[in-house]
Amino acid sequence: MPKRGYHHGNLAQALVDATLLLIEKKGPTGFTVSEAAKDAGVTPAAVYRHFDGRDGLIAECARQGYEVFADRMEEAYARGLPSAMRAFSETGRAYLEFARKNPGHYVAMFESGISVTRSPELHSVATRANGVLERAAAALSEHIPVEKRPPPSMFASHIWAMSHGVVELFARNSPGTNVAFPPEDLLETGIGIYLRGLGLIPPDS
Template sequence: MADRRAYHHGNLREALVEATVALIEEKGPLAFTLAEAARQAGVSAAAPYRHFKGRDELLEEVARQGFDEFADRLAAAFADGRPNPLAAFMRVGEAYLAFARERPGHYMAMFEGGLSIAGNVELTRTSNRARQVLLDAAEQLSARLPPEARPPARMMADHIFALAHGVVELFLRGRPGGRSPIPASEMLESGVLIYLRGLGLIDG
């Protein structure tokens, strides 16, 4: 249980976020209540209403913080395409998996909490920042082809995003090797390489 002193130090909002992350990791993003978050944070059931209108708003804050860190990690991994776009692209995939593995509560809030990202200005902003990294990477990778032969960057970004999310859902969670003897990182890397070869973006 979170330390009750967090409330007295003026950190109630963050204490509730941390409590919610723990509950999501334990129960999933749809199975906790605001009262449980308050109890986990060591405060009264009425205390969360000082910062959040309800459970969904608290879940949105967890997702917002997650998207912010997620975008930072992807941007740092891409590093403007250095030393080359393909290497940078593969680092982005590794960063995606690392975030899902190290921040499962945030990841589930972001992608499995049933939130309307389009209906929330802050969620839209932070999720778009992460998406922009994939768009930039796709554009740099396809720059070697003539303009008329380049696949749409948005399509590429969506396909890679879907591939990474599928690897997380199917192969990253649970006991290692439970569903596949191949590590999730290798599963994602091989899938991305096959996809890029199919588009004619890499040789081999």
């Protein structure tokens, strides 16, 4: 069988692609460097020409994921403007969409234990992605009286945590967690309750 990594001329990317599939199937700790190499059609020694081991492979998966994620979040934010409320809501939907369409990247980014400070490149793109939600939160929080206004980073972290929880429990077909509502509806209503608590939207009549 031909070595697929060399066949299309980009061994490093072939290894990343193989790793993403293994992460989807087995989780970030359920595979070895040898398995990634085998699936890419190369020898295990070839991996170390580009990466320092499994963590290096996963970190590159995370970096590439953050690149896509940041782009999607920025597009979603822009799509909602000029309404700060709509821009904020669009970023939440973009989070769910990314997790659903890019499970290997998502796990590498948020569930692998790889720190975003592992490399300057990873830290830079993660900061860009995280900054979109914080920017959306800051714009929306301008409608809250100053004395009641949470820091934008806290505001963004609350929504990030809620989004991540919906993904983990309901958007990834976890056994025993089927509910009668789509994940998007769960997130939207949860955010609505949160925003009502902050006085950003009126209570239900």
